[in-house]
Amino acid sequence: MKGFLLTTAFTALALPAVAGESWDNVRAQLYGDKALLDGTQVIALDVPYRSPNDGRTQIAAHVAAPAGKRLGEITVVLDENPMPVSAVFEMDQPQERFFFDVTMRVNGPTPLHVVAETTDGALYVVEGFVKTSGQGACAAPPGTDMEEALATLGNMTIGVDSLKSGGALDKLAALSQRQRQLDLDISHPSNSGMQMDQITLLFVPMRYVEDVQIDLDGGGYVGMTGSISLSENPRVSLSVPAQTQSVDVTMTDTDGFTSHAHKDLAGF
Helix, strand or coil: CHHHHHHHHHHHHHCCCCCCHHHHHHHHHHHCCCCEEECCCCEEEECCCECCCCCCEEEEEEEECCCCCCEEEEEEEECCCCCCEEEEEEEEEEECEEEEEEEECCCCCEEEEEEEEECCCCEEEEEEEEECCCCCHHHCCCCCCHHHHHHCCCCEEEEEEECCCCCHHHHHHHHHHCEEEEEEEECCCCECCCCECCCCCCECCCECEEEEEEEECCEEEEEEECCCCECCCCEEEEEEECCCCEEEEEEEECCCCEEEEEEECCCC
């Protein structure tokens, strides 16, 4: 999957911006001729109609596996982004329900797709659309000085709170599933390779959060593969079992830099 992220980045740049063509290309490379089922009863997208900040757009979804199934992997595709396969969540512990919310760069107006794969290999997909200011967020200059960014590189903050939801029924569902929300803030410039240093006028080398492994109570829970679509200093939020007592996070970026964070939690 990680190699495919880089492959699709260059493939997408070479393709004309024809409606549907980017998705058709990504879909074919990811899933071949496998059937993608209507996921409107499985995946509830939560994305803005128009991004208030193209460089830090929240892309979120609540995913519930069909009865008798469990979720194994969830893929987020921003069709027209330079690296369209923007985040992949691979579950070490398959879940009946899963929530994620990730801050991303949205390079321009784009369809987006979220694909949920259950452990039996079934694929469910939903489509959305995000309008933007068209500022080209992936090539926008870094928001912080690079020396400052490198000084705090890899610092992480973990917080756990009640699972956020849009209404009373969602809150009751979260309680019945005994879930809470983990918020992970990562200090990282997420250099896209398309940004220009405003002093030297040279392109800043690509360097982004490639892998985030989240372990709960000493065992694997979920791993996220990132991309240049992740915002500067990204926040990754996701659902965790309410009874979780400890969280360990290991972040690795494309330069091979690794950092670790640990947090002990009060019981539910």
